[in-house]
Amino acid sequence: xxxxxxxxxxxxxxxxxxxxxxxxxxxxxxxxxxxxxxxxxxxxxxxxxxxxxxxxxxxxxxxxxxxxxxxxxxxxxxxxxxxxxxxxxxxxxxxxxxxxxxxxxxxxxxxxxxxxxxxxx
Amino acid sequence: xxxxxxxxxxxxxxxxxxxxxxxxxxxxxxxxxxxxxxxxxxxxxxxxxxxxxxxxxxxxxxxxxxxxxxxxxxxxxxxxxxxxxxxxxxxxxxxxxxxxxxxxxx
Numbered sequence: 001x002x003x004x005x006x007x008x009x010x011x012x013x014x015x016x017x018x019x020x021x022x023x024x025x026x027x028x029x030x031x032x033x034x035x036x037x038x039x040x041x042x043x044x045x046x047x048x049x050x051x052x053x054x055x056x057x058x059x060x061x062x063x064x065x066x067x068x069x070x071x072x073x074x075x076x077x078x079x080x081x082x083x084x085x086x087x088x089x090x091x092x093x094x095x096x097x098x099x100x101x102x103x104x105x106x107x108x109x110x111x112x113x114x115x116x117x118x119x120x121x
Numbered sequence: 122x123x124x125x126x127x128x129x130x131x132x133x134x135x136x137x138x139x140x141x142x143x144x145x146x147x148x149x150x151x152x153x154x155x156x157x158x159x160x161x162x163x164x165x166x167x168x169x170x171x172x173x174x175x176x177x178x179x180x181x182x183x184x185x186x187x188x189x190x191x192x193x194x195x196x197x198x199x200x201x202x203x204x205x206x207x208x209x210x211x212x213x214x215x216x217x218x219x220x221x222x223x224x225x226x227x
Contacts, residue, residue, distance in 0.1 A: 035216075045157075045165065045208055049214035059215065062122075095164055100176075105212040107155035109176065111164035 002026040002110045004096045009115030016086050020115055022079040022096030027110075030054075030074040032102040036081050037111075038092035048094070049081065050104065057104075063089075086119045093117075123147050123211050127219035140196040141164040142222045144209035149189045153213040156185055156194045159221075160205045168207075169194065199224070 008020040018038070036048040049070040051061045058070050069082040079096055093114040099106035124147040134140050144154065152172040157165035167176045169185035172192060182197040196203055204226055209219040 038180070044221045045210070045218040047210075047218070050216075061215070100170055105153070105214070105216055107167055107170040107176075107210065107212060108165075109167045109170075111166075114164060116176075 003100070004110055004112035005097065006094065006096050006115035009094065009117045011118045011120065012086055013121050014087060014119055016119070017082070017084045018086065018117060020081040020083065020094055020111055020117070024077045024079065024096075024098075027098070029072075029077040033099055033104050033106075034072060034079045035097040035099065035108065036070060036079075037095045037097050038090075038106070038117075039095070039114075040089075040092045043092075046092075051079070052104070053094040053102075059104075083117070086117075088119050091117060091119045123150060123214055123217055125209055125211055125217050125219040127207075127209055127222050129222060130220065133225050134199050135203055135227045136199055138199045138201075138227075140199050140224060142194045142207055142209075142224075144187075144192045144194070144219050146192075146211055146213075150211045153187045153211060154185075154187070154192050155210045155212065156183075157208045158203075158205045159185065159208065165208060174201045175221045183210060195213035196224075 003025045005023045035050040051070045067085045071080045096112040097108035098110040100109040154172045156169040159165040171187045206223045
């Protein structure tokens with residue numbers, strides 16, 4: 001069974017840092033681009049970043065460029081999101097999402113349960 | 122950046138109703154559009170991909186149509202389990218979502 005399990009969320013002060021993790025199982029993780037998608041409380045979905053199978057290409061939404069870094073460890077079947085210089089507007093549930101056919105820009109057929117990041121003093 | 126606009130924002134309907142949600146892209150996205158259902162406290166669930174392809178395991182009362190800039194999600198006969206929020210997503214260029222359509226009980 002395909003599973004994506006996020007962790008690492010929590011309460012952080014503005015300007016602080018946090019590292020999210022996503023543990024993948026039940027599929028060949030190294031064959032898939034992977035994504036982070038977030039959802040602010042009571043708001044819609046926002047794609048945040050994605051990363052190629054070998055980590056050689058990474059793309060970000062404009063609002064997080066220069067502050068967030070996506071990475072992966074295929075040996076550990078894990079996806080990461082390093083978040084620096086956090087702002088109140090980064091407060092959201094962060095989901096790890098798998099593309100349907102493994103490509104760069106696709107629909108997402110598997111999602112984790114999410115990890116909540118709250119940026120507040 | 123491609124903007125996605127859904128309408129309506131909220132829709133009131135009864136069990137058995139035929140429901141249509143629309144999504145408009147700010148520029149052509151060919152057929153690179155997906156629809157999701159999301160219930161409170163849960164992750165989104167993929168319903169439709171490539172504008173009209175039904176995801177495995179999704180009931181056939183859900184259907185999608187459109188290409189270019191205008192798309193629709195139709196639920197042919199609304200069931201109690203269908204009261205939820207629905208999102209469209211374009212993946213022609215990066216990925217952006219619509220703002221959501223909440224389907225509530227009339």
